[in-house]
Amino acid sequence: MIVPWGETRLVQGNEAVALGAIAAGIGFFAGYPITPSTEIAELLARYMPLKDKKWIQMEDEIASISALIGARLAGSKSMTATSGPGFSLMQEGIGYACMTEVPLVLVNVMRAGPSTGLPTQAAQGDVMQSRWGTHGDHPVIVLAPSNVMECFELTVRAFNLSEIFRNPVILMPDEIIGHMRERITFPLREDVHVEKIPVPDVPVEWYEHYHESASYVSPMAIFGSGYRFHVTGLTHDKQGFPTRKENEVIAKMERLKYKITRRLSELEDVRMHGMEDSRVVIFAYGSVYRSALAAQAILRKRKKRVGVFRPVTLWPFPDRTVKENLDSKEVVLVPELNQGQMIHEVERMTADAVRVVPLHRVDGYEITPEEIVNAVMEVV
Amino acid sequence: MPTVLPYEYKYLRAKKRFPHVWCPGCGIGIVLGSIIRSVHALQWDLDDIVMVSGIGCTSRMPVYVDFNTLHTTHGRSLAFGTGVKMANPDLNVMAVMGDGDALAIGGNHIIHAARRNIDITAIIVNNNNYGMTGGQFSPTTPAGARTSTTPYGMIEPSFDVCKLMEGAGATFVARGTVYHVTELDNILLKAFRKNGFSVVEVLAPCPTNFGRANRQGGPVEMMKLLKNNTINLSQLKAMKEGEATDKIVRGIFVDRDVPSYDERYRELCEQAKKAAEAAK
Numbered sequence: 141m142i143v144p145w146g147e148t149r150l151v152q153g154n155e156a157v158a159l160g161a162i163a164a165g166i167g168f169f170a171g172y173p174i175t176p177s178t179e180i181a182e183l184l185a186r187y188m189p190l191k192d193k194k195w196i197q198m199e200d201e202i203a204s205i206s207a208l209i210g211a212r213l214a215g216s217k218s219m220t221a222t223s224g225p226g227f228s229l230m231q232e233g234i235g236y237a238c239m240t241e242v243p244l245v246l247v248n249v250m251r252a253g254p255s256t257g258l259p260t261q262a263a264q265g266d267v268m269q270s271r272w273g274t275h276g277d278h279p280v281i282v283l284a285p286s287n288v289m290e291c292f293e294l295t296v297r298a299f300n301l302s303e304i305f306r307n308p309v310i311l312m313p314d315e316i317i318g319h320m321r322e323r324i325t326f327p328l329r330e331d332v333h334v335e336k337i338p339v340p341d342v343p344v345e346w347y348e349h350y351h352e353s354a355s356y357v358s359p360m361a362i363f364g365s366g367y368r369f370h371v372t373g374l375t376h377d378k379q380g381f382p383t384r385k386e387n388e389v390i391a392k393m394e395r396l397k398y399k400i401t402r403r404l405s406e407l408e409d410v411r412m413h414g415m416e417d418s419r420v421v422i423f424a425y426g427s428v429y430r431s432a433l434a435a436q437a438i439l440r441k442r443k444k445r446v447g448v449f450r451p452v453t454l455w456p457f458p459d460r461t462v463k464e465n466l467d468s469k470e471v472v473l474v475p476e477l478n479q480g481q482m483i484h485e486v487e488r489m490t491a492d493a494v495r496v497v498p499l500h501r502v503d504g505y506e507i508t509p510e511e512i513v514n515a516v517m518e519v520v
Numbered sequence: 521m522p523t524v525l526p527y528e529y530k531y532l533r534a535k536k537r538f539p540h541v542w543c544p545g546c547g548i549g550i551v552l553g554s555i556i557r558s559v560h561a562l563q564w565d566l567d568d569i570v571m572v573s574g575i576g577c578t579s580r581m582p583v584y585v586d587f588n589t590l591h592t593t594h595g596r597s598l599a600f601g602t603g604v605k606m607a608n609p610d611l612n613v614m615a616v617m618g619d620g621d622a623l624a625i626g627g628n629h630i631i632h633a634a635r636r637n638i639d640i641t642a643i644i645v646n647n648n649n650y651g652m653t654g655g656q657f658s659p660t661t662p663a664g665a666r667t668s669t670t671p672y673g674m675i676e677p678s679f680d681v682c683k684l685m686e687g688a689g690a691t692f693v694a695r696g697t698v699y700h701v702t703e704l705d706n707i708l709l710k711a712f713r714k715n716g717f718s719v720v721e722v723l724a725p726c727p728t729n730f731g732r733a734n735r736q737g738g739p740v741e742m743m744k745l746l747k748n749n750t751i752n753l754s755q756l757k758a759m760k761e762g763e764a765t766d767k768i769v770r771g772i773f774v775d776r777d778v779p780s781y782d783e784r785y786r787e788l789c790e791q792a793k794k795a796a797e798a799a800k
Contacts, residue, residue, distance in 0.1 A: 168607055189792040194606040194785070199632040203599035206592065210572070210603025213590065214611065218603070236593050363588040363604060364611050366567050370583055372591035381537065381583065 142187045148325045153291045153318045154179035157221070157247055157311070160295025162187060163332050164245075167216030168194045170207040172226060175259045176315045177249040180221035201226035205233030208244045213371060215362040217299060217336070221247040223315075224266055225256065228273070234308055235274030236373050238396065241350065241360075243302035243337065245295070247311045249318040250426075252477075252504045261504025262315035264426055264477040270310050271455050277393065279400040281309045281407060282455040286429045288322040294452070300335040301407065305399060306357045312454065314477060316427035316506055340367060349380040350392070357399050400456060409452035410461050414440070418447035419470040420520055423486050425451050428475050428507050435512035446516060454482070462489040471519050475499035475507045495519065530586075531556045531566070537584050541577070543651075545731075545739025547698035547724025548578050551645050552585070554701060554722075555614070558708040569612050572601040574626060576618040577652045577726075578645040595626030598633040601640050609782045612712070614641040620650045620658040623679055627659070634688035634717050638781040641711050641718045644681060647726035655729025666733045681721040686774050691716035693774035697723040699746040700770060707772060716780040723750070723768065 143159050151159070158180050161169070169188060171181040181197070188195040194216065198204040201222055208218040222230060227248045237244055250266050252258035257265075266273075270282045281301050283294045294311055302309040340347050340359040349369040351358035361367035374382040375389050383389060400407070411429075414436060415421065424432035429450045439446045449465060449472075451458050466472050467490050474483040480498045487496045499515045501507045532538075542548050559569065569587040573579035575594035582589035588611075592600045597615040605613045622630050622644045633640060649667050650656040656669040660681065665674045685693045692714040696704035704722060711718040725731060725742035736742050753771035779787075 168603065170603065189785075189789040190796055192789050196602070196606060198599065198602070199628050202596060203602075203629055203632070206596040206599035207603035207606070209592075210590070210600035210605075211607035212603075214570075214604045214607035216607040218607075232593055233596075363570050363590075364568060364608050368566060368586055368588050370589045370591070372583070373593060374591070379536075 142190065143329075144326050145329045146326060148323060150321055150323050151288050152179065152321045153285070153288050153313055154249065155183055156288045156291035156324065157295045157313070157318075158183040158187065159326075160292040161219050161245070161299070163292070163334075164296045164299035165217050165334050165336070166193060166219050166299070168208065168211035168218040169220065170196050170198050170204040170211070170218070171220045171222065172198055172201045172204050174223045174226045176251055176318055177221040177223045177247060180247060201229035202232055205230040205237075205244070205246070209233060209237050209240070209242045212242050212244055213363050215364070217243070217303070219245040219247065219299070221249065223249050223251045223259075224253045227266055227269065231269075231274040235276060235278060237308040238274065238278040238280070239373050240371050241306040242308075243306055244308045245298045245302055245311065246308060247295070247313070250312055250314040252502065258504040260315070262427060262477055262506065263502065263504065264314055264428070264481070266312065267454060267478065267481040270312060277397070279307055279396050280455050281305065281307060281400070281453070282312055283309065283409075283452060284312045284426045284454050285317055286426055286450070287317065288320060289324045290452075291317065292324065292326070296332060296334070300333070303335040303337045304357065305403075306337060306360060307400070312426070314426045339365065348378040350376070350378045350395070352378065352391075352395060404456060407453050407456055408458045408461060410458050411450040411452060412465065413448040414445070415447035415449065415465055418445040420444070420516060421447040421449050421466055421469050421472050422512060422516070423449045423466070423472050423474045423482070425454060425482065426477075428477060431507050431509045431512055432475065434509035435516065438509060438513050439516060444516065444520065457485045459489055462486065466490050467494065469494055471495045471497060473497045473499060473512070473515055473519065475501075475512055475515070477501055477507065527560060528553065528556050531559065533584055533586050540584055541580050543728040545725060545727040545742070546577070547647065547722070548581060548645055550698040550701060551578075551616075551643065551704070551722050551724065552581055554704045554708055555643070556585070557705050558712055561709055562712055564612055568610065569614070570601070570604050572597040572604065572613065572615045574617055574621040575652075576621045576650065578616050578618040579621055581616045595621055595624070596629060597621070598626065598629045598640065598642065602633065602638055605638055605640055605782065606785070609639070613639070614643060614712070616643045616645070618651070619644060619646040619648065619660040619681075623659040623681065631684070631688040634685050634690040634719070636781045637689060637691055637716045637778055639715055639717070641714070641720070643708070644719065644721045645724050646681065646721050647724045647730060649726055649730040651726045651729050655726070655733055665730070667730065668733065681719070682773050685719040689717070690719045690774060691776050691778050692718035692772070694719070694772040695721045695723070695768070695770050697746040697750055697770060698725070699743050700750075703752070703770065710772065710775070714775070716778055
């Protein structure tokens with residue numbers, strides 16, 4: 141038994157990701173060594189052969205994500221783990237997976253950049269890359285855990301969402317979350333829900349690889365199952381064959397978009413604390429959310445009513461919920477381990493009357509509760 | 521005059537996807553015909569065949585055949601194919617690539633696929649240039665040759681694909697041409713049968729781009745060049761000692777029996793499980 145079901149253990153964030161992948165039924169892992177994500181690959185190299193699952197270290201990150209797509213098309217749920225520089229190399233494959241609607245899970249343990257940057261230190265500099273990194277319009281789903289338990293739970297959720305939406309899902313712990321150790325209690329096996337795309341049951345000649353079902357996400361045949369289909373990164377028709385016909389191109393592009401936007405409520409995941417009575421809100425995600433909660437406790441003791449708003453699903457951005465909850469506030473403080481990325485989304489969704497205040501830290505260290513407290517005291 | 525045999529239609533998406541994109545006089549269709557005849561001779565079930573490709577003229581091949589077909593990103597066909605083969609080792613995986621796809625942008629992937637010895641058959645159609653983008657030089661453009669990006673002649677040396685693949689660890693390495701089609705059929709048959717990474721380089725004309733830029737004539741003249749500028753291994757052996765040749769050699773250069781990556785991975789799983797059992 142690899143996942144210690146129902147037991148309480150001291151676990152590292154990256155380790156929890158690896159165990160979450162096992163819990164979600166990973167069948168294939170391909171990766172390339174990169175700090176600070178390497179523990180995920182190392183642990184899976186140890187676990188996966190014990191279950192006859194396939195694990196491989198490829199020659200680079202481009203090869204890794206390419207192999208994932210091949211493996212999923214042949215029937216194995218697949219995942220890779222990387223960090224900033226590798227994430228940039230994987231953008232090519234992310235676009236291909238979006239276009240060909242192949243599920244996969246990509247874990248990007250965020251370190252400070254640009255370029256090699258600070259390889260062992262934390263940042264949240266890849267937030268916009270995770271949204272717009274690959275070329276062309278494309279749908280993305282990105283989740284950001286804030287503790288070790290969530291590393292486990294959100295890895296399972298990432299696999300499930302990738303299967304439900306036939307789309308790559310990116311899990312983005314920052315280095316602090318990936319390397320922190322916490323005591324967690326694993327769920328019981330029967331309490332973990334695992335999704336897999338249904339395989340088609342129509343006669344072979346009726347099969348459409350990109351069938352427009354009511355959910356916009358069709359069953360997916362796999363190679364070797366008797367449904368012989370074509371997969372291409374060229375814009376394609378329902379069967380998967382290249383097309384330049386206007387109506388078919390538009391139908392494809394719109395389905396890519398609507399399969400996500402029509403089910404936003406299933407994807408949205410936000411946490412709000414003390415929002416009702418506060419005129420000041422701290423908007424934070426990832427490791428910074430922890431500091432935000434600690435800062436809120438300090439401020440409450442000083443009789444300062446401050447709320448905390450956290451998106452767990454970073455993309456698609458929770459537009460409506462942000463508007464509903466932040467538009468009436470006086471100040472929204474957005475502390476981030478970058479020079480200001482998510483803050484633009486907050487500004488976009490709030491009225492001009494709301495003061496949206498940044499707090500940046502880019503030296504690879506965490507934003508402390510005290511820094512947030514000081515920033516709040518300055519603005520109120 | 522080559523003819524399409526009736527059974528070959530069974531392998532083609534004949535009604536759906538034709539006419540094809542290749543220029544008159546292109547050699548890629550001949551390679552496709554050879555692949556189909558070899559697959560037919562092996563009696564492989566179409567459901568069990570996966571043809572992977574990257575980007576380029578050769579990489580358009582998969583859309584025309586009724587296998588499981590995967591047209592990927594530039595240079596990555598072997599990486600995608602590695603995932604397919606590992607996820608389901610029962611599938612027969614082949615990768616079709618052009619020279620630029622396989623050796624420039626895909627150079628890293630092909631040497632590591634060979635080193636790993638994953639059970640994939642790699643077919644490289646070498647027409648000495650990037651045809652699809654208008655005839656730029658590739659890693660196999662001969663020194664001195666003109667292309668759209670070497671207007672004053674190619675100054676870089678070119679790869680010897682077969683030596684490169686032998687050095688990287690491929691278990692089967694061969695070279696053929698689209699002129700010597702019966703020979704190519706036999707080479708491909710052996711390559712498909714081989715357990716391990718097999719590479720077949722197929723020399724092919726590109727009259728539209730390379731031929732035109734280098735004044736090599738039309739399709740017929742370029743076919744004659746393939747006939748006259750190559751010799752097979754027995755012709756090479758028959759040469760006197762010390763006699764030099766500037767001809768390109770055709771034939772099977774490497775054919776060795778080494779456990780494939782797939783077999784070694786299976787063993788690894790068994791060993792890991794035994795070790796875990798013993799540690800209990």
